[in-house]
Amino acid sequence: DAGVTQSPTHLIKTRGQQVTLRCSPKSGHDTVSWYQQALGQGPQFIFQYYEEEERQRGNFPDRFSGHQFPNYSSELNVNALLLGDSALYLCASSFGTDREEYFGPGTRLTVT
């Protein structure tokens, strides 16, 4: 039973560029959440997708957007990258209104 998978593992981008991160949820899960974890900090909630719609959003600017596909996989897009966007981006999945989220290994984004 595959857990949550994320790609790529690492990514280096330049300020002003755009980036897309991908996540496949755990088998049987239909809800995907994205978190940003800056160095030395706890993860911060970006948004959650369910039934291909954004269900809830944290305090992140519109430069952060997402998408969920019919197979429940998800993408996180960040436009106009800033140095401060450098972080570990974690994807978590769950089923319906279950309160337990399973996390993927993350994508390490470095913005230079």
Added chain:
Amino acid sequence: AQSVTQPDIHITVSEGASLELRCNYSYGATPYLFWYVQSPGQGLQLLLKYFSGDTLVQGIKGFEAEFKRSQSSFNLRKPSVHWSDAAEYFCAVGHFTGGGNKLTFGTGTQLKVEL
């Protein structure tokens, strides 16, 4: 708004010694509480969770946590630490509504285990 405080940024214990990691939360209703562990370069692994019922909850790897409503605390404990427990530990409170759920994390406690 909900928040989580982990007062200890770093903790060092000797292998075989007992461990307690502190967590205080702020939440307007009955909280859903979690402890996660993160090894270097890894994602988060759930150690245990509290939703309701017995205030002492058991988790994986020999960890337990006690929910104390009067102190707004959910401290993590282990009677005998192993070298492999060295990692970063995060406490989180869940906010669940009909519109979805999100976790609010503390800033983490880095655990070092001395052999």
